[in-house]
C-alpha cells in the first residue's frame with residue numbers, strides 16, 4: 326500500500342502541495358479529482374521523486390521512499406504514466422516496451438502478459454510509436470509502464486482527448502490491473518468514468534486532499550463533484 330502523510334512539495338520556492346494525506350491500496354482504483362491547478366500532476370511527480378519533497382512522508386509497503394532519488398523510485402515498484410504520454414516517437418512499439426522493461430530485465434513472460442492486456446499493440450509491434458492513434462499511444466504508455474511489473478501504477482488523465490471506444494479499452498485494462506492486485510491511482514476528470522472505475526475518490530483543492538469518498542457513496546449529482554470539479 327502507498328501512503329502519504331503531510332506531503333509538502335513544490336517547484337523551487339513555490340510550494341504547491343500543502344500537507345497531502347493520501348492512500349492507495351492494492352487491488353483498488355483510487356481516483357484523484359480536482360480543478361486545473363489543484364496539484365494532481367504535482368502529486369504524482371512528488372511520489373515519483375521528480376519534485377522535491379520538503380516535508381512529510383511517502384510510504385510504500387511500510388518503507389519511506391520520499392528521499393530516494395527519482396531514478397531509484399521505479400525499482401521500488403512504482404510506475405507513472407505522465408499526462409500527455411511522452412513516448413519515444415521514432416522508436417517502435419516493441420522498442421518502447423523494451424525501454425519500459427529495462428530495469429526488470431525485459432522478460433518475455435512480462436511482455437506477453439502486457440500485450441495480452443492490449444492486443445492492438447501486438448499487431449503494431451514494429452510500427453513507430455508516433456504513427457499510432459492517440460488511444461493506441463495511451464495504451465503503449467500504459468503498457469510500457471507495466472513492463473516494470475509495478476505494485477502501484479499512477480495514471481495522469483489517461484483518457485483525456487480520446488474517443489469513447491478507446492476510453493472503454495483503457496477502462497477495461499485498468500479494471501484488469503485492479504483484479505490482478507495493482508494499486509491504481511487515476512487522475513480522471515470525467516465523473517461518469519470515475520464512477521465506473523473508482524473504489525475511492527480523493528478530492529484535491531489548493532494543493533491538498535480535502536475529502537476522500539467511497540465511490541459507492543457517490544452519484545453523478547454528488548456535492549463533491551460540484552465543489553471540487555465544478556461540474
Ligand SMILES: Nc1ncnc2c1ncn2[C@@H]1O[C@H](COP(=O)(O)OP(=O)(O)O)[C@@H](O)[C@H]1O
Pocket residue numbers: 336339341359360361362363364365366367368
Ligand atoms: N514546473 C512548474 N513550475 C512552477 N509551478 C508549477 C510547475 N508545474 C505546475 N506548477 C504549478 O503548480 C500548481 C499545480 O499544478 P498541477 O500539479 O499541474 O495541477 P493539476 O494537475 O491539478 O492541474 C499550479 O499552480 C501550477 O501553476
Ligand SMILES: [Mg+2]
Pocket residue numbers: 365366367408481
Ligand atoms: Mg495535471
